[in-house]
Structures are given as C-alpha cells and as structure tokens.
Amino acid sequence: MNHRQPFSRGRLARLGWHAAALAVAALFLAPLLWVVSASLQPVGLPPARTIGWFPHGVAWANYGEIFRLVPLAQQIANSLLVSVTGATLTILTASWAGYAMAQMPPAVRGWLVGLALLLLLAPTSAVWLPRYVLFAHLGLIDTYVALVAPALMGAKSLFVLMYFWHFRSVTPELFESAWLDGAGVWTSWRRIALPLARPTTLAVAVLAFSHFWSDFVDPLLFLKSPERFTVAVGLRMFQQMETTHWALLLAAVMVMIAPVILFYFVLQGALQRSNHPLRRSLQGG
Amino acid sequence: MSVHRSAATSPRWSPHLLRRAQLWLMLAPFLAGAFLLIGLPTLLTAGLAFTRYDAIMPPVWVGLENFAAIFRREVFWIAVRNSLLFALTAAPLQVLGALLLALLLHPVRRGVEGYRSAVYLSAVVPDVAYALIWLWLFNPLYGPINLVLAAVRLPQPLWLADPATALAALVIMAAVRVGEGMLLLIAARQALPAAFFQAAMLDGAGRWSAFRYITWPLLLPWLLLLLVRDVVIGAHAAFTPTLIMTGGGPGYATTLLPFLIYEEAFGSLRIGQAAAMMSVMFAAIGLFVWLVFRRSGGWAQVDEP
Numbered sequence: 321m322n323h324r325q326p327f328s329r330g331r332l333a334r335l336g337w338h339a340a341a342l343a344v345a346a347l348f349l350a351p352l353l354w355v356v357s358a359s360l361q362p363v364g365l366p367p368a369r370t371i372g373w374f375p376h377g378v379a380w381a382n383y384g385e386i387f388r389l390v391p392l393a394q395q396i397a398n399s400l401l402v403s404v405t406g407a408t409l410t411i412l413t414a415s416w417a418g419y420a421m422a423q424m425p426p427a428v429r430g431w432l433v434g435l436a437l438l439l440l441l442a443p444t445s446a447v448w449l450p451r452y453v454l455f456a457h458l459g460l461i462d463t464y465v466a467l468v469a470p471a472l473m474g475a476k477s478l479f480v481l482m483y484f485w486h487f488r489s490v491t492p493e494l495f496e497s498a499w500l501d502g503a504g505v506w507t508s509w510r511r512i513a514l515p516l517a518r519p520t521t522l523a524v525a526v527l528a529f530s531h532f533w534s535d536f537v538d539p540l541l542f543l544k545s546p547e548r549f550t551v552a553v554g555l556r557m558f559q560q561m562e563t564t565h566w567a568l569l570l571a572a573v574m575v576m577i578a579p580v581i582l583f584y585f586v587l588q589g590a591l592q593r594s595n596h597p598l599r600r601s602l603q604g605g
Numbered sequence: 606m607s608v609h610r611s612a613a614t615s616p617r618w619s620p621h622l623l624r625r626a627q628l629w630l631m632l633a634p635f636l637a638g639a640f641l642l643i644g645l646p647t648l649l650t651a652g653l654a655f656t657r658y659d660a661i662m663p664p665v666w667v668g669l670e671n672f673a674a675i676f677r678r679e680v681f682w683i684a685v686r687n688s689l690l691f692a693l694t695a696a697p698l699q700v701l702g703a704l705l706l707a708l709l710l711h712p713v714r715r716g717v718e719g720y721r722s723a724v725y726l727s728a729v730v731p732d733v734a735y736a737l738i739w740l741w742l743f744n745p746l747y748g749p750i751n752l753v754l755a756a757v758r759l760p761q762p763l764w765l766a767d768p769a770t771a772l773a774a775l776v777i778m779a780a781v782r783v784g785e786g787m788l789l790l791i792a793a794r795q796a797l798p799a800a801f802f803q804a805a806m807l808d809g810a811g812r813w814s815a816f817r818y819i820t821w822p823l824l825l826p827w828l829l830l831l832l833v834r835d836v837v838i839g840a841h842a843a844f845t846p847t848l849i850m851t852g853g854g855p856g857y858a859t860t861l862l863p864f865l866i867y868e869e870a871f872g873s874l875r876i877g878q879a880a881a882m883m884s885v886m887f888a889a890i891g892l893f894v895w896l897v898f899r900r901s902g903g904w905a906q907v908d909e910p
Contacts, residue, residue, distance in 0.1 A: 338716065340709060345723035348781075352726065354749045355738050417635035420628040432632070435639070441837055441894065442643055449870050449879055450646035450653065456660065473638025480635055505627040534731030536845055541871070552733050559737065559849070566741060573734045584729045588722065 359383075359570040382571040386558070389568065392575070394547065395554035399533055402464055402550060406471045406532035407525050414474030414524055418483025419513050420505075423495055433484070439477035452541055466542040467535065467550075475531055479524045486520040487513060519591060526587040530580045551576045650887070653880035660876055671881035681882065683857045684865040687772060688886075691843055691861055695779040696835035700828055703786030708820070710787070711794040721788070728784025732842065736849040739778040740765070743850075765851055768858035775846055775859055779839055786831045793827045794820065833897050837890055862886050 362379040386392055421432045452461075460466040474480040487495075498508040514521065536552040543549060549557075555576060558569040654671055656664035675681045710721050730738070742748050743764040751761040764774045797820065805815045844863035847853055853860035853868070862882060870879035 334714075337709075337712070337714070341717070341720040344706065344709065345720045348724045348727055351738055351742055351749075352730075354742070358741065413634040413638070416631035420631040423628055439639055439643060441834065442647075447643060447646035447650065449866065449876065449883060450649035451642065452870075453649065453653070453658075453660070453876070454641075454646060470638070470642060473635050473642060477635075477639070499624060505624055505631065509631070530729065530731075534733075536731070536733040540848075552731060555733050555737060556849070566744075566747070569737060570741060573737050577730050577734045580729055580731060581726065584726070585722075588718075592718070 355570050355573060359567055359574050361567040363565060363567050379567065382567050383575070386568050386572045386575065389561075390554060390557045390572070391547070392551070392554065392572065395549050395551045396575075398464075398548060399550040399552070402467050402535075403529045403532040405464070406468045406475065407528040409468065409471035410475040410479055410528040411521055411524055413472060414479040414528075415483045415514060415517065415521065416509065417474055417480045418485075419487055419509050421480070421484045422487035433481070436477040436481050436484070439473075440481075448537055448541055455542060461542055462544040462548065463542075464548070467532070467538050471528075471532075475528050479528060482520055482524060483517060486517050490516050522590055523587060526583045530583060533576075533580060647887070650880050650883050653877055654884045656877045656880075658876040658880075659874040661874075664877070667877065671877045672885075675878055675881050675885070680857060680860065680865065684860045684862045684882075687858075687860055688840060688843075688862040690772060691776060691779075692836050692840050695776045696832055696839050698776070698780035699783055699786060699835045699839070700831050702780060702783040703790050703831060704824070704828065706783060706787040707790035707794055708816075711791045713795075721791070724787055725784035727782055732845040733849060735778070735782070736846040739774075739846070740850045743774050743778075765859075766855060768855045771851055771855060771858040775843065775850070778846065779843065786835070789831065790824065790827060793824055797823055829897055829900075833894055836893060840886070840890060 359382060360378045360380065361382075362377060363382065363385070421429055421436075424432065455461055455466045455469075460469075470476075494512060495508055498512055499505075503511070533550075534552060535550075539550045539553045543553065551572075555569075555572055558565065558572050561568075653664065655666060655668060657667045657670075658664035706724055710717055710724070727735070742750050745751055745761065745763045745766055748764075750764075754761045762770045765771050801819050802815055805819060810818070840861075841863055843861045844867065847859050847861055847864040848867070851859040853864050863886075866879045866882050866886075869875045869882065
C-alpha cells in the first residue's frame with residue numbers, strides 16, 4: 321500500500337502510537353529507576369532535594385554495607401530454602417492435580433474446575449488468623465513447614481489450572497492409549513505428561529518461586545526467631561532503623577526484587593522462543 | 606483392549622476402578638490442602654467468632670457477644686468505611702487503567718513486548734518491596750513525587766503524613782498496579798474476531814463506535830471478572846501497605862479491616878472479636894461476588910480461557 325511514502329497517514333499514526341506507548345512505559349519504569357538511583361546515594365549526607373540521578377556520586381558500597389548491618393546473607397539462604405522447597409513441591413502437587421483433573425469424566429472435571437476457580441477468588445491471606453490457631457495447635461509455629469504448607473495444594477490453584485489447561489489441550493487420547501498399552505497412571509504422568517508440559521513447568525516453577533520468595537504475611541505471622549527470618553520480613557529491620565538510611569533500605573529492596581525480575585525475564589524469553597499457547601494466559605496470572 | 610475387558614470381569618479391582626482410584630490419589634494433596642488450608646480455616650473463623658479466645662486459654666462460647674461488641678466500637682465502623690472507600694475507588698480505577706493500557710498495547714507490533722513488560726514489571730515486585738518503594742516515593746520532603754510536583758510548581762501534599770490524603774495515597778499505589786489485568790485484557794481483546802472490526806469499518810463506523818458497540822460489550826464479562834478479583838484481593842492485599850507504610854494512621858485514616866483484624870488478633874489477643882470482624886468481611890465480600898455473579902448471568906464464558 322502506501323507505507324513507502326515517508327509521511328503517510330499510517331506511518332504518522334504508528335509514530336504516534338510508539339510515542340504514547342513509550343511514554344506509558346517510561347512512566348511505569350520511573351519508580352524502579354528512581355529506586356536504583358536512590359539506593360546508590362551515599363549514606364550520611366542529607367538526602368537530595370532536587371531531581372537528579374546522582375547528585376552526590378555513586379555509592380556502590382551501600383550494597384556491601386547492607387550485608388554487614390543485617391544478617392542478609394542468612395535471610396537470603398532462608399528465603400532460598402523456603403522458595404526452592406515450596407516451588408518443587410508445588411510442581412509435583414499441581415502437576416498431579418492438573419493431570420488427574422484432565423482425565424476425569426466431564427461432570428467431575430467441571431466440579432473440580434469450579435472448585436479451583438473458587439479457590440482463586442479466596443485469597444489465602446484471608447484465612448491467616450484461623451491458620452495461625454491451627455498451626456499453633458500442630459506445633460508448626462516458627463517452622464518452615466508453616467510457610468511451605470500451601471505447596472500441598474499447589475500453592476495457588478492457578479498453578480493447578482495451568483497444568484489442567486495444558487493437559488486438556490494436549491491430545492487426551494495420548495494418555496488413553498498409553499493406559500491401554502499397559503502404562504500405569506504414574507508412569508504416564510512421569511514419562512508422557514511431564515515432558516510434554518515442560519513450558520508449563522517452567523512457568524509454574526518461576527511463578528511459585530516468586531510466590532514463596534515474595535511471601536510477607538506468612539513469615540510475619542508464623543516465624544518468631546530472627547535467625548529464621550526470610551528476606552521479606554528481614555526488610556523490616558532496615559525500616560526500623562534510623563529514617564536517614566533510605567539508601568540502604570532501598571538497596572535491600574533492590575536485592576530482594578532482583579531475582580524475581582530476573583526470573584520474569586528468563587520466563588518471558590523462554591516462552592517467546594517456544595511460542596507456546598500458554599504464553600499470554602499465564603502471564604496474566 | 607481385550608485384556609482389560611477380561612480383567613474387568615474379575616471380582617478384584619477392575620483396571621478402570623484402579624485407574625480412577627489412582628487419579629483421585631493424585632488429586633489428594635490438592636484436595637486435602639484446599640480443605641485444611643482454606644475450607645477448615647474458613648469454618649474455624651465462623652466458629653471462633655462466637656467464642657472468647659486469647660490463644661492461651663481454651664475458647665469459651667459467648668454466642669453473639671463478639672458481634673454486639675464490634676458493632677458498638679467506633680473503630681470498627683471507621684475501618685468498614687475506609688475499606689469500602691478503598692475497595693470502591695482502587696478496584697474500578699485499576700480495571701479502567703488495565704483497559705486503557707490493553708487498548709493501547711494490544712496491537713502486535715515491533716517493540717510491543719518491551720512496552721508491555723515495562724508496565725507488567727510493577728506487578729512482579731513483591732508486596733513488601735512495593736510498599737517500601739512507595740513509602741519512599743510518597744516521602745513529603747525527599748520523595749520523587751513531591752520533587753516533581755515542586756519542579757512544576759504544583760502543591761505538594763504531605764501524602765501519608767496527612768489524614769486527608771493518606772487513604773488516597775494508598776488508593777493511588779494500588780490503582781497503578783495494573784500489569785496482570787492489562788495482560789488478561791490484551792489476551793481477551795486479541796481473541797475478538799478481526800472480522801467484526803473490519804465489517805464495522807466498512808459500514809463507516811468510527812473508532813469510538815467500534816469500541817462502544819463491539820469491544821466494550823464483548824470485554825464486559827472480563828472487566829466484571831477483573832473488578833471482582835480486584836475488589837476481593839485488594840480488600841486483603843491492602844494489609845501489607847497499611848502495616849508497612851502507615852500503621853493504620855495518621856489517627857485512624859488508613860485503618861482498613863485486615864489491619865484492624867491483625868491488631869485485634871495479634872496485638873490485643875482478642876481472637877474472637879477478630880474472627881467476628883473477619884466473618885463480617887467474608888459475608889460482605891461473598892454478597893458482593895454473588896450480586897455481580899447474578900447481574901452478569903454467570904461467567905460461563907470465561908472459565909476456560
């Protein structure tokens with residue numbers, strides 16, 4: 321058509337669209353960039369009251385200082401333990417549940433999907449009070465079991481649904497014929513279902529890891545000993561120090577969000593390469 | 606096939622039944638977890654609401670006393686009012702923002718993934734980190750928001766330090782977190798058949814009428830679903846920012862129900878009253894979901910995207 325002409329209407333419209341989209345992207349990225357800049361301000365100087373990225377120079381030392389002020393390395397190790405255990409268990413339980421749901425007769429399946437959708441609407445933070453009472457009776461307060469427990473139900477029913485949608489979309493006859501060939505349910509889950517669902521597993525792994533890594537309310541309520549604290553609750557230690565330590569607090573914030581953001585880009589890259597149909601829907605979760 | 610037929614006639618477990626039993630076994634952790642961690646606690650909340658309980662002595666049945674007590678307390682009604690204000694402003698703004706961004710960023714063009722990522726990134730940031738970042742953004746003296754406002758000579762509110770603006774500040778930070786909603790609406794918008802829009806263009810419809818008569822009605826079930834989700838989740842998710850950023854203050858300006866429940870249960874150890882408040886909140890949310898569900902005639906269209 322007319323896209324060779326330098327100032328065609330379509331081209332102008334496209335330029336306008338890019339300008340608008342760029343402005344929106346910049347607006348949403350600005351807070352994160354500000355945080356990076358603020359985390360690198362030298363401590364001890366009065367905070368700048370002008371807009372400028374680095375009015376007093378760049379203090380990389382802040383990122384070392386936060387590890388000396390607070391047992392941050394220990395907290396990172398704790399968070400890693402909880403998140404890796406939680407994500408691993410989640411992959412197991414969510415893929416079992418999704419796989420089994422996909423092979424149930426339609427009536428049962430509809431009922432189970434309904435249950436999973438209902439659970440999506442019941443945010444787990446709504447039940448922390450009775451959970452506390454329950455965990456206290458079971459002697460689970462101040463243990464990581466209390467933090468990892470939600471992995472039993474696949475952490476979030478969204479993860480179960482992600483596996484379910486995947487296994488529904490992948491030729492249901494495949495599992496049927498595997499069964500007729502004498503493969504048991506567990507064998508076909510391990511040999512056929514899991515390898516097929518690799519993109520979903522990657523997505524669930526990343527989302528579940530981020531879920532446990534970011535969890536704040538559970539460790540706030542269930543952990544008592546400071547040496548067991550995860551990074552999420554450890555951040556409050558910086559907040560409870562003097563208010564002038566903004567740079568250190570924000571440096572710790574950066575350390576906490578870095579893996580989550582990194583994993584998000586890893587996931588996005590992997591899904592883009594595989595061009596999987598789940599790409600859009602799971603980014604929405 | 607014949608092997609299984611003959612096995613099915615044997616008096617022991619037929620392969621079909623065995624297979625079904627194994628599938629239920631695979632579902633067992635999910636079902637047990639859903640019961641133990643969501644179902645049972647919900648029932649327990651309802652039960653505790655009728656008891657006096659301090660987590661040390663065993664609970665004592667007191668009937669409706671807790672409900673009578675919380676209804677008499679002014680701070681409960683302040684928290685109800687704040688929570689309603691918060692939910693009824695933040696959630697619609699969030700859905701509106703997600704819709705506008707989805708309409709802007711749904712076309713498949715070069716660079717669009719980057720723009721979407723930039724918007725989505727704030728949804729990835731953990732709640733505590735998000736609250737701490739905004740605590741600093743809202744800092745009246747050094748925060749970037751007020752520095753920018755000062756640079757363009759606009760009034761600079763005290764934000765979280767002023768009872769008049771503190772709740773509005775929390776609404777703003779909740780409302781701009783639109784990444785997930787945007788991605789959902791982009792997916793929904795892309796699923797609309799292009800033929801509808803081409804036909805409308807041929808009939809001479811402008812952009813506005815295409816939106817008014819095609820996009821809007823077809824996206825409406827999704828918008829309602831998002832609204833319900835944002836109200837339900839937002840009502841609880843407001844806990845972390847209130848705890849980290851305001852402690853419910855100044856005064857009671859940002860005392861939302863989840864924060865009051867936390868204070869009652871873990872600060873004052875009045876677990877019975879906290880459970881009563883939580884039951885009221887559950888009932889209100891349940892009623893709201895049911896009303897939207899009835900109005901929209903169910904979401905049969907959206908249960909398997």
